Amino acid sequence: MPSISQQQSGNQVTSEVDAGLTRLVQKLSAKRGLHHVSLAVSSADGQRHWAGASGPEDTTEPQVRPEAPFFIASITKRFIVTLVLQAHERGELDLDAPISTYLPASVTTGLHVRRGVDRTAQITVRHLASHTSGLPDFLERRRGEPSLYRQIRAGQDIAWTFDDVLDITRNQQRPHFDPQDLNAPRQRARYSDTGYQLLLRILEAVTGRTFPDLLADRITGPLGLTGTWHPAAQPADPALPAPLPLHIRRRRVEVDKVIASADDLFSTTRDLLAFERALVAGEPFADPNTRHLLTERRNRLSNAPVLRYGLGTMFFKVNRLMSPLPKPVTLVGHSGSTGTWLFTCPELDLHLAGTVDQTEARSLPFRIMTACLRIWAR
Numbered sequence: 001m002p003s004i005s006q007q008q009s010g011n012q013v014t015s016e017v018d019a020g021l022t023r024l025v026q027k028l029s030a031k032r033g034l035h036h037v038s039l040a041v042s043s044a045d046g047q048r049h050w051a052g053a054s055g056p057e058d059t060t061e062p063q064v065r066p067e068a069p070f071f072i073a074s075i076t077k078r079f080i081v082t083l084v085l086q087a088h089e090r091g092e093l094d095l096d097a098p099i100s101t102y103l104p105a106s107v108t109t110g111l112h113v114r115r116g117v118d119r120t121a122q123i124t125v126r127h128l129a130s131h132t133s134g135l136p137d138f139l140e141r142r143r144g145e146p147s148l149y150r151q152i153r154a155g156q157d158i159a160w161t162f163d164d165v166l167d168i169t170r171n172q173q174r175p176h177f178d179p180q181d182l183n184a185p186r187q188r189a190r191y192s193d194t195g196y197q198l199l200l201r202i203l204e205a206v207t208g209r210t211f212p213d214l215l216a217d218r219i220t221g222p223l224g225l226t227g228t229w230h231p232a233a234q235p236a237d238p239a240l241p242a243p244l245p246l247h248i249r250r251r252r253v254e255v256d257k258v259i260a261s262a263d264d265l266f267s268t269t270r271d272l273l274a275f276e277r278a279l280v281a282g283e284p285f286a287d288p289n290t291r292h293l294l295t296e297r298r299n300r301l302s303n304a305p306v307l308r309y310g311l312g313t314m315f316f317k318v319n320r321l322m323s324p325l326p327k328p329v330t331l332v333g334h335s336g337s338t339g340t341w342l343f344t345c346p347e348l349d350l351h352l353a354g355t356v357d358q359t360e361a362r363s364l365p366f367r368i369m370t371a372c373l374r375i376w377a378r
Helices: 015-029 073-089 125-130 148-153 162-171 193-207 211-223 256-262 269-281 288-295 364-376
Strands: 004-006 037-043 049-054 246-248 251-253 299-301 304-309 314-318 329-336 340-345 350-355
Touching: 004 015, 015 037, 015 049, 015 364, 037 269, 037 364, 049 269, 073 125, 073 193, 073 211, 073 269, 073 288, 073 329, 073 340, 125 193, 162 193, 193 211, 211 269, 269 288, 269 340, 269 350, 314 364, 329 364, 340 364, 350 364
Parallel strands: none
Antiparallel strands: 004 049, 037 049, 037 350, 246 251, 299 304, 304 314, 314 329, 329 340, 340 350
């Protein structure tokens, strides 16, 4: 089995849990379809914690260590929605205001044209945050060209701009449904990175600050997250090792242009667990009760039906057959398409974070977390 590197400060769990998590990490990194794995788990109070990482043996590459940063992909949406809710508290934006309140007509005109009618004016900030706008995902299928997702999965290093996002949305894709009635008990929802690109531009418009600056000033600085940063910036901790690279199975790929274009962050399992702990407690907000807005709705995602979605928040139910308890349990948080995860299991008061750093590994995090839950509950 591959060797495992554990956190330098030592793991604080029972010997049985330590052995179980160690075997899990070693087994995962030995799979033919994976290059390495890094995962960490922590009790809600932080008293019990474990972190480990494992990579291939007999290699000249540096050892994969649990403190190494990695590209967190769509876990970034948890940070973006936190900034949105902070801006809402400060009166900088209104969740229920049309996005045309904050963005110029050059951006909004013709984004959501369905059955010959431009419905973009009906889209609110809350629609974007909850994936209920009906806007397509610019990374998905488009007319005349392969999807950006397909190119990224193949390891192609491609760049795009916000203008490209707008062009794809207007001219190469179609909306999936009308902006939903958010007063109805349920709404249609479909995951859309386009919506979060628009949210970033709204944040920058209403604050006059860039996303990297907002992140540092309102989240990573106050919470002491020295290992979390935007690719256009630098980490606060200069001693951090280089980020773990992405792979297609065991083949390393260099996708610097993709990472620079995506507006997604780098972080560490330690920082992610600290952020999740703070978010669950409502610490990033002036009023801790603002955190409840994250889970105010739970709509099923039509393009990921095993998941439900709130505001920047995924919900995944572990059924009774796979649950560590006699009843189903829930995972609340966010995953990323590169095989990243950051979730809380409320029933076990447990936070989980990690990565397998593949260009496409959307479902694997949920299998890994389910295994962690069963080991932790022994």
